[in-house]
Amino acid sequence: MSTRNLTGRLAGKSELGVAGFLAVLGVLVIVEAASLPPAIGQFGPIGPDVVPYIVGGLLLVTAGLLAVDVLRGGRGEAESGEDIDLSVPPEWRTVLLLAAAFAANIVLIDTAGFLVSGTVLFWGSVYALGSRRYLRDGLIAVAVTVLTYLLFAYSLGVPLPLGPLDGVI
Amino acid sequence: MLSNLLDGFATALTVEHLLLAALGVLLGTAIGVLPGIGPAMAVALLLPITYSIEATGAFIMFAGIYYGGMFGGSTTSILLNTPGETAAVVTAIEGHPMAKKGRGAQALATAAIGHFVGGMVGTILLVALAPLVADFAVNIGAPDFVAVMLLAFIAVTSVLGKSRVRGFASLAIGLTIGLIGLDPVTGQQRLTFGSLHLVDGIDVVVVAVGLFAVGEALWVAANLRRTAGKPIPVGRPWLNRDDVRRSWKPWLRGPVIGFPFGAVPAGGAEIPTFLSYVTEKRLSRRKDEFGKGAIEGVAGPESTASASAAGTLTAMLTLGLPTTAVAAVMLAAFQQYGIQPGPLLFERESELVWALIASLFIGLTLLLLLNLPLAPLWARLLRIPRPYLYAGILFFASVGAYAVSSDVVDLVMLLVIGLIGLMMRRFGLPVLPAIIAVILGPSVENQLRRALQLSGGDLGGLVNTTFSVVVYCVIAAILLWPLIARLVRKFARPKVDSHAG
Structure with a gap:
């Protein structure tokens, strides 16, 4: 019971982070709008900074209202779904591993080519999601990547980068 | 109009377009059945094909995915008690008990x-109404456009969802993303922070x-259910005479409820x-069966959901107004x-629009022909190992x-x-307010500035038409609704019908 209370309180507090995010974003938008150079070719009474001011204001107001709501005990309802089990706390480790696999994909795609980065992304994601059948997962990852490459290259006419393998294959 | 539709059929019935329609409904159904992927995500993931396929073919496929997805969602509702789409939530209430009683085949049918x-x-209504709406809307000017789009923003944040402030927060995030890039009027850079990559804005596909x-894959991954539910095995769908007798009225009532709701923000x-x-519960003679597997409770909502998709397409095509997430992504x-x-679409892209509409009829027919025999196969899709499913989503997103x-x-941005x-x-x-804000935000700003330019900066220029005044009144009513409701409750005697629901 007490652990549930604790997590409940922590979750309530973490939502203040959303309000903070909105506030930071709001300040950013407003500061940026204020620093826009005066429009030379301004066309009509409203310059390019007016709508950003409105949006920034909306961000700040929602940030404030959200903070008040959270402090009063209001809570955003986490999204549910078919494969989602909200009765246990979220496992952020999985998300971190997935983000890492995705980051590896970002780093590798232009250097090592899509065949490598795609395989790493798929295999890494499958690992992050809890599968431990390394060989089968690896084979599937390679197959999916190669098929996708062929599909994009020949059916859609979008060649994905091959990296160092270019010319070899 | 009829000749337009016939021309549309002529375009849609080519081999390539038929194949795309079939591919769309198959993909859509599979996606609707698969947990974790909805039609909005599916169309989003397929947006890159817009770079390689011509517009008509792409939209024929997207429409097939939309209708197929709406249908596929009901399969999981019935067999697994977990709706594949929000539209199929209600179907689970009666559909799953039916499956448990061994009447899954009838529920699917x-x-x-x-x-x-x-x-x-719904699609016939679309054919009949769309040109009329377009004719009417062709005369609306910038102030009216601004009003309607603001209504869409307010409605999507206030009517749906449980928390208004969170809806508005989402809207604001979306508007911010929409601001990034060049100001369309003066060409100044906004929120680009000197980055060349941001000058063109963030691609709406991304x-x-x-x-x-x-976002969805990461969230599901964090909360992945470790023990997957077991779908109830099912044979070929069929209906006996009694089932048909109980179903046909709910089928026909569905569009009456679904179409208008689909079309409004x-x-x-x-x-x-x-x-x-x-x-259906009210009208049924077997109220006692409701909650235990009444067939009317599956027939009515499914027909309604399908008709609402047609209503959504009507608003999207004639007004450029996306009322659901799928429509928002299709607009993108x-x-x-x-x-x-928008109103001019029917004039300028007549061939595309009518081919799209004709393909809706074709798609629906294909869905019926394919899905009745394929239902047991679809059910098997539910057994796909979740790591592969969600890894696949991330992979294709990338x-x-x-x-x-x-x-x-673009990958970093993603x-x-x-x-x-x-x-x-x-x-x-x-999520819906954010995506609608990203897509509509820039055009609202454009129209807003145009309207104020016409009026010389006078704010009255935003309310100088009857239409815009009416729309702003509706917006005010929605915004003030909690207050009004409280007052009404205070003054009226609480005469709550305890049998409601």
């Missing part, structure tokens, strides 16, 4: 036929895929399917082709976003927006 009937009636695919399919369920696809949906411009920065999508799901910020 009444859902499939209900879907067909609802979609057909935003849609990030919010719908990456923030309508979608959730509210009308629920209304349909309540209506139109923008990829440089086509602006490939699609990269294919947009072969720029690795991850960032995906993490924002994760945060939104974790803290109950609805």
